[in-house]
Amino acid sequence: MHVPFRIATMTGLALSVVAVATVPAQRGATSPRPSGAQADVTARITSSAQALLTKLDDAGRAKVQFPFEGPQKTRWSNLPSPMFERQGLRMGDLTAAQRAAVMELLAVALSRDGYRKVTEIMQGDEVLRKQSSQGPRGGGADPNPGRAGAGARGGGRGGPAFGEDQYYLAFLGTPSATTPWMLQFGGHHLAINLTLAGSQATMAPSLPAAQPATFTVEGRTVRPLGNENDKAFALINALNTEQRGQAILSSRVADLVVGPGHDGKTIQPEGIRASALSAAHQTMLWELVREWVGIINDGFAEPRMAEIRAKLADTYFAWSGPTSNGSAAYFRVQGPTLVIEYAPQQGSVDHIHTIYRDPTNDYGATFTK
Amino acid sequence: MTLQLVLMSGSWTSAHRRDEYLQAARLAIDPDRVELELDLTPGIAVADVVLSEIDVDSDGMISVAEARAYSDRVLNAIALDVDGIPLRVELVESRFPPVDSVRNGQGTARIHAAASMPRLADGLHHLRYRNAYRSDIGVYLANALVPGSDRVIVAAQRRDLYQRDLVIDYQLSGQPAPTTRRGLSVGVAGALILIANLWWRTRTRQREDL
Numbered sequence: 394m395h396v397p398f399r400i401a402t403m404t405g406l407a408l409s410v411v412a413v414a415t416v417p418a419q420r421g422a423t424s425p426r427p428s429g430a431q432a433d434v435t436a437r438i439t440s441s442a443q444a445l446l447t448k449l450d451d452a453g454r455a456k457v458q459f460p461f462e463g464p465q466k467t468r469w470s471n472l473p474s475p476m477f478e479r480q481g482l483r484m485g486d487l488t489a490a491q492r493a494a495v496m497e498l499l500a501v502a503l504s505r506d507g508y509r510k511v512t513e514i515m516q517g518d519e520v521l522r523k524q525s526s527q528g529p530r531g532g533g534a535d536p537n538p539g540r541a542g543a544g545a546r547g548g549g550r551g552g553p554a555f556g557e558d559q560y561y562l563a564f565l566g567t568p569s570a571t572t573p574w575m576l577q578f579g580g581h582h583l584a585i586n587l588t589l590a591g592s593q594a595t596m597a598p599s600l601p602a603a604q605p606a607t608f609t610v611e612g613r614t615v616r617p618l619g620n621e622n623d624k625a626f627a628l629i630n631a632l633n634t635e636q637r638g639q640a641i642l643s644s645r646v647a648d649l650v651v652g653p654g655h656d657g658k659t660i661q662p663e664g665i666r667a668s669a670l671s672a673a674h675q676t677m678l679w680e681l682v683r684e685w686v687g688i689i690n691d692g693f694a695e696p697r698m699a700e701i702r703a704k705l706a707d708t709y710f711a712w713s714g715p716t717s718n719g720s721a722a723y724f725r726v727q728g729p730t731l732v733i734e735y736a737p738q739q740g741s742v743d744h745i746h747t748i749y750r751d752p753t754n755d756y757g758a759t760f761t762k
Numbered sequence: 763m764t765l766q767l768v769l770m771s772g773s774w775t776s777a778h779r780r781d782e783y784l785q786a787a788r789l790a791i792d793p794d795r796v797e798l799e800l801d802l803t804p805g806i807a808v809a810d811v812v813l814s815e816i817d818v819d820s821d822g823m824i825s826v827a828e829a830r831a832y833s834d835r836v837l838n839a840i841a842l843d844v845d846g847i848p849l850r851v852e853l854v855e856s857r858f859p860p861v862d863s864v865r866n867g868q869g870t871a872r873i874h875a876a877a878s879m880p881r882l883a884d885g886l887h888h889l890r891y892r893n894a895y896r897s898d899i900g901v902y903l904a905n906a907l908v909p910g911s912d913r914v915i916v917a918a919q920r921r922d923l924y925q926r927d928l929v930i931d932y933q934l935s936g937q938p939a940p941t942t943r944r945g946l947s948v949g950v951a952g953a954l955i956l957i958a959n960l961w962w963r964t965r966t967r968q969r970e971d972l
Binding site for chain 2: 659739
């Protein structure tokens, strides 16, 4: 007599649980709750931004400040200036103290590795500037993507301007520990779009790229995106034949699919599902993903990694090209809240474009409304 | 649908190409329509060749008529079919960058086109996209976007090596209940079962007490 009761009770409970679980999941409520520690990080970034503002004169403050909502939000590119017309505070126009304040702000806003990456990308562009000013160089990379003969250093005659002076900082909205604002920093091969709102932050979309991808500074070999490259090749080579067959696309991928100008476009995922990988391979995948996610301050990177890992079943890893490290190969990691692409340009391992996006939360769409 | 031709003052391209003409297509499938977005980025070494086909009067400006004519020319080289039934691709909008940015190898033209789908039965279908435009200098990307309709599920994408040819296998289904509503319906059913069960228990206990 009691058995039917129990069955009915359990059925009812199960169905109710399914319903309760379904609705919040659709709202993306699986994201870890932001903590006070994250709010502290925002407060520190805000203080650093405010400290920079005190070092600027009125003209500088006017240059750096933009409305939170406006065309500046999506005005970013990997292209060099002035081919891509950037606005904001140009590093080359700053005093040494102001410049140091910008770098201090970046050091607070980014993780140690993120800061290393950003500064190495800028160093690479400085190398490009020096190479360009010395005339055409050997190798596959193109030191001058503009018109033949265009001046490289100053961007005269409309040609590209390379070097560490050619990076721009902008604040969208007023730096605040509680209300939404955005820190933009970018130039050739770099676009950092950090949106903050109290305890929440995102660095999507952002574009770390590199040319040259390997260079020497004071006898030290520098590879701004070397970890990304090496971890991806390690992962593809760790897969068995069947897994590799699922991961490797049958076509060549010539460029980023959702690069600059493709906000709001979500492509159909392809490749092998992360859930089809072994635990060890999944760890390798997450460590690869961390190369992009971990550019932001650690306080925000960890919850973001947890969010991405929670969507393992719907995360894919796709590859196009040869699998021996040192070759030019494209790869993509895509999940419900993540798109990472890595695209060597025109088959050159010395010229890499990458993109990092969150299709559900680019520019902090979910927490800045 | 109103045709719009926009001549852009700026450019958002990411390309650094030299001797290639990047043609990146994104296809969005709906039950009754397919949308095609095509980004065209000539590299610096082929920019003049491409520009001579766009700016035909060589006045250094891309007029609305020139943009329209070039868009039609590109679309004429593109074939779309579903299950072997050819689709008529019509221009919706095109955006062209300034001539100078094209010359610099940094300009991207964007063509938005669309085609109506024939009435299709529920089940598996195959949308095929082929781009034969300027295959002498072209490099191609072709990708399906995640469908906006929950009646369409992309099952697979099959391409040739160069992505000139893309077949999207997709499943078309009848009008399903939105997931949220489905979840709530299941929840309401569960709650009703619980209430009925409690009522039955209470009543049984009352009878046993009697």
